[in-house]
Amino acid sequence: MYSQHLMQIRHKVSQTIVDQQLSLQTQQVWQRQVAQWQATFSPHSGWPDLQLADAVQDGQIIHAYLQRVLVLACQFKHQRCLNAHTIAEQALAYWYQINPTNWNWWWNQIGKQRLMGPIALLLSEELSETLIKQLIEDLPNNASMTGANRVDLANGIAYRGLLESDESLFAKAMEAIAETIAITQEEGIQADFSYQQHGPQLQNGGYGESFINVALPWAYVCAQTRFRFSSQQQRLLLTYYLQGSVWMTRTGRWDYNACGRAIAKPDLEKPHCRTMLITQAKMLLALFPDYRLQLQRYLEHLQGHDYPFSGFKHFWRSDYAVMANNKYAVSVKANSCRITPIETGNQENLTGFWLGFGSMNIGVTGNEYHDIYPYWDWAKIPGVTCPQIVMPAHEWGRIEQQTDWTGGVSNRRWGITSFELDVMQTKGLKSWFFCEGAIIALGAGISSTHPEPVMTTINQCHYDFPACVNDAYHNGESTLVKAKSWLHHANVGYVLGNVNAHLHSHIQQGSWQRINAHLSADKVSGRVFKLSIDHGVQPKNACYEYTLLPGSSLAETKRYAAQPYVKVLENTPALQAVVYQGHIGCVFRHPGRIEIPESDTQEGVTLEVDKPCLLLCEKTQTGFQFAVSTPGRGDRVNLDLHSKGESHQFFVETSDKLDRLGESVRFDLHLH
Numbered sequence: 001m002y003s004q005h006l007m008q009i010r011h012k013v014s015q016t017i018v019d020q021q022l023s024l025q026t027q028q029v030w031q032r033q034v035a036q037w038q039a040t041f042s043p044h045s046g047w048p049d050l051q052l053a054d055a056v057q058d059g060q061i062i063h064a065y066l067q068r069v070l071v072l073a074c075q076f077k078h079q080r081c082l083n084a085h086t087i088a089e090q091a092l093a094y095w096y097q098i099n100p101t102n103w104n105w106w107w108n109q110i111g112k113q114r115l116m117g118p119i120a121l122l123l124s125e126e127l128s129e130t131l132i133k134q135l136i137e138d139l140p141n142n143a144s145m146t147g148a149n150r151v152d153l154a155n156g157i158a159y160r161g162l163l164e165s166d167e168s169l170f171a172k173a174m175e176a177i178a179e180t181i182a183i184t185q186e187e188g189i190q191a192d193f194s195y196q197q198h199g200p201q202l203q204n205g206g207y208g209e210s211f212i213n214v215a216l217p218w219a220y221v222c223a224q225t226r227f228r229f230s231s232q233q234q235r236l237l238l239t240y241y242l243q244g245s246v247w248m249t250r251t252g253r254w255d256y257n258a259c260g261r262a263i264a265k266p267d268l269e270k271p272h273c274r275t276m277l278i279t280q281a282k283m284l285l286a287l288f289p290d291y292r293l294q295l296q297r298y299l300e301h302l303q304g305h306d307y308p309f310s311g312f313k314h315f316w317r318s319d320y321a322v323m324a325n326n327k328y329a330v331s332v333k334a335n336s337c338r339i340t341p342i343e344t345g346n347q348e349n350l351t352g353f354w355l356g357f358g359s360m361n362i363g364v365t366g367n368e369y370h371d372i373y374p375y376w377d378w379a380k381i382p383g384v385t386c387p388q389i390v391m392p393a394h395e396w397g398r399i400e401q402q403t404d405w406t407g408g409v410s411n412r413r414w415g416i417t418s419f420e421l422d423v424m425q426t427k428g429l430k431s432w433f434f435c436e437g438a439i440i441a442l443g444a445g446i447s448s449t450h451p452e453p454v455m456t457t458i459n460q461c462h463y464d465f466p467a468c469v470n471d472a473y474h475n476g477e478s479t480l481v482k483a484k485s486w487l488h489h490a491n492v493g494y495v496l497g498n499v500n501a502h503l504h505s506h507i508q509q510g511s512w513q514r515i516n517a518h519l520s521a522d523k524v525s526g527r528v529f530k531l532s533i534d535h536g537v538q539p540k541n542a543c544y545e546y547t548l549l550p551g552s553s554l555a556e557t558k559r560y561a562a563q564p565y566v567k568v569l570e571n572t573p574a575l576q577a578v579v580y581q582g583h584i585g586c587v588f589r590h591p592g593r594i595e596i597p598e599s600d601t602q603e604g605v606t607l608e609v610d611k612p613c614l615l616l617c618e619k620t621q622t623g624f625q626f627a628v629s630t631p632g633r634g635d636r637v638n639l640d641l642h643s644k645g646e647s648h649q650f651f652v653e654t655s656d657k658l659d660r661l662g663e664s665v666r667f668d669l670h671l672h
Contacts, residue, residue, distance in 0.1 A: 003167050005225055010121065010162050012221040014077060017118045020279055021074045024272050034075050037068050038083055043090045046098075055100035058518065059107040062100065065091070066115035073122040085126060092119070092127070096134050104346060110152040113139055117159030124163055136163050143176035147187035147197045148207035148214075151180050155214045174227045177215050181233040183659070189236065191659040193244040194318035198260075201340045201397045202318040202333065202356075204244050205268065206260035212240065213276060220283040238288050241280060242295075247313050247322050249277055250329035251366030252302045256373075257320065257333035257359055260342055261349035263373055264516040278302050312415040312434045314408030316629070316662035319356075321408045321417035323434040327551030330439055331361045332383060332432050334419035335399075336406035336632065338661075343397030347517035351378040353391045358383045358419050358430050360459075364491040364551050368461040374524050375510035380457040380532055383432075385443055387424055387450040405429075405589065407631025407662040409614035414580070415664075416614050418587045418631065425450040428542075429573050431587045435580040438566050439548040442587075445573030446535055446542040456533040456544050463505050463527040464490035468554055478504045481531070486561035489529055493557025497545025497568065504530040543571055567600060584617040606642035613637050613654075623671035629664045630654045641669070 022030065041047055047068070055061040072088035075081045102108055120127075120135040127135075139160040143153040154176035161170030183189055187197045188211075195208025216237050219229045228234075248255045252274030262269040270276075281299040285292060297308035310325035319339040322331035333356045335341040341356025342349065349355075360383030362368065379388040394400070401423050408417035418431040428446035432439055441458075448454045467474040467489040469481055481487055481501045487494045494501075508528045512519035535542040545568055549557050569577040576587040579600040584607065586594060591610045598604040607617060613635070616627040628637060634656025641648045652665050 003165050005227070006162055006165055006167060006170060009170075009221055009225060009227070013162065013217075014122055016217060016221060017070075017122060018074045018078050021071060022078065023275050023279065030071075034071060034081075034084060037072060038087050041087050041091060043094060046091070046094050052095065052098040052100050055098075055102060057103060059102045059104055059111060060518075062102060062107050062112050063115070065095065066112060066119065069095075070115050070119050070122075073119050076126075077122045085123065088119070088123060089127060089131065092131050092135070096131070109140070110149065110156070113156040113159075114152065117156055120163055121159060132163070136160055139163075141169065143173070147180065148203075148211040149197075151177055151211050151214045155218075158218060171227060174218065174222060174229070177218055178229050178233055180211065181215055181219075181229065181236050183236070185659050189240055189244075190315075190317035192315045192317045192663070193240050194315040194320060195240075195244065196318060198343055198345075198396050199340055199398075200318070200338060201260065201343060202258055202315075202320050203260050204248055205254035205258035205270070206262050208244070208258075209254070209270070209276075212237065212245065212280065216241075216280055216283055220287060223287060234287055238284050238291065241284060242291075243313075245277065245280075246298055246309065247324055248331070249273070250301075250307050250324050250363065252277060253363075253366040253370070255322070255329070255331050255361045255363070256369055257331050257342075257355070257361050261345050261352070263342070263352060263355065264349040264512075265519070266371055266512065274302050311412050312410050313412075314410045314415055314417060314629075314664065316407060316664075317659065319406045319419075321410075321415070321432075321434070323414070323439070327364065327437075329361070329363045330434070330548065330550055332417050332419075333359050334406045334417065335401060336420075337399060337402050337404050338632070339406070340397040340399055342393060344392040344394065345396050348515075350392045350515050350517065351390050352515070353393045354378065354381045354384045354386050355393065357381075357386060357421065357423070362459055362461070362492060362548060362550055368490065370462070372460075372462055372526065372528070373515055374512045375508040375526055375528070377460060377508065377528075377530065378515075380455065380460050380530060382457055382459045382461070383441070385421060385426070385428055385430060385446060385454065385456040385535075387426055387448060387452040387454050389424070389452055404632030405612070407614060407629055409616055409627050409629040409664045411616050411618070411625070411627040411664070411666055414583075414585075415616065415627070416585050416587060418576075418589075418614060420589075426454055429576065429587070429589055431576045433566070433578045433580070433585050435566050435578075435585075437549065437552070438560065438564075438580075439550070440566055440568065440578050441544070441546050441548065442568065442571045442576045443542075443544040444571050444576060446544075447540050448535075448538055450538070453537050454535040454539055454542075456535065458494060458501060458531040458533065458546055458548075459492070460528060460530045460532075461490065463529040467503065467505065467529065469503070471558070474503065474505070477506050478502065486557055487531075488552070488554040488557045491551055491553075493547075493549030493552040493554075493560065494531065495547040495549065495557070495561045495564065497547075499533050499544045499546070501531055501533050501546070504528070506530075541573075545571055569596065569600070570594060582619055584615075586615045586617075588613050588615065603644055606640075608640040608642075609637055611635050611637040615639075617641075620668065622668070624669045625666070626652070626669060627664045627666045628652045628654065629662055631662050634661060643671075646671075
């Protein structure tokens, strides 16, 4: 006899599964697929294009096979289609006749259960006792591990509890999920709403996406029952979505910097990313009607309207920063002695060592890098300065640098991220100043003893004809872009400082197998826009300066090049600084002093600090507004501001607590 509580949840879960699957494609495509899968299935050999025996090596066969069964189960539940039920039952019988075991534990303990649970729930009342028993026995009854893996195992337990009408088992599953909905310094949600797994590694678009894809639907279906999560846990899911996912998914695509080794899979392993984000927004709307304005506006963005938010966010726990607005989203992913760059694992991401060493995602349409990765030049990842070698990252990730100077500062509107490179015999200080409409990239002290040439890549994305260099359209495959030049390509302007750059627009060729041993070796190719700065072999104290103008037209790029509204004041290994419409941004790598002439601000200003720090300074009606951070350490920074002939001494203390290390401190200095 079914529990009344679980009956209510079963009904809501079943409806949620069907609605979600129906939303993944048009009704026409759905009906065509269902008809094809019903017509081509054989009870004796399965589907001719999916050989279950090969699933031992290829986990995608497991997913594809069970996904078809799930669609047939949804068709039966949605329209009481008896033929769909018959084929689904035959497909399950054939599955257990072969009963494939993949070489990768994940497919056997998590991957197949993600689909088996929903299939069993939708068909449970009509399946044979033998099949129901087999499905239930494949579902776990205990949650181990941490983070997203723990949530996935609990997901399987929850379905088992529903199928067995076992309230205590279902409660155990909800408790295991609820335990992971918490701020932690271990694997899981961090204090800045980044998500980490496999150690201190940014994973919002990887394991973090898996986490919310499970935790939020259960919070939604259990909201009006005795199994509901606490209001604090529900609110944390909302905040994680708004302060994490939303910042990394402008245009409905995940930033590759946040997806871990999924960069080596088609569509970042997320072909239905936008639909899943829409579903999550709708669930949160139901749970939090008071947040209707924010959630509804983001939901409308996912359906084609402008991105509704604007600002700069630095995720101090994961060495990641992003500026997002209705015109563009640009991010930087770095690493330090506290944070690992992006991992290699399961023979995936075989060429991605340089991901996370200042890698940039420069997005206007959101398609700039879509599935470019098989034929990327992996020694030229956007934003990265490195010797020209290609290699995998460490298996499952590890700390690669001993430097603690990686961090950012933000006043929520604009900010800085700074990264000290010290790996592969190569060093340098790299900083990005995120101003409204313009991003200034500075590099100083670039030195190397590595035998390969060292280059800084400005961008490498899909080529979108034409590229314009100093008013001349570029039709050839390569050209030298001289210092102080400007160029425009695919809604992005580029303005060079005192450095030459090389522009290439060749056809590049590769294969998915090159970056993921489990995928096809078939050649794929595309024309690529590649802009880079050559520092030569074993450079000493080299530097660079360039400006990105994402979302800019050709005319706007030309106008900025003629009259820039951001000026570089310093670019040395000790101090990097810009002035932006009277606002000051400084990277004090060492204690120091900077003078800003009267021509660059409303009045001349001098700033002096006694500790390394990142600093933003803005003039207000009553004085100045500051934002300060101290990457890698909590500290007391003494500041001296000299303005209008007067000197003002004050100090700021940044937190030394591990979960707040590197967080910006904002305050006002009132002078009258």
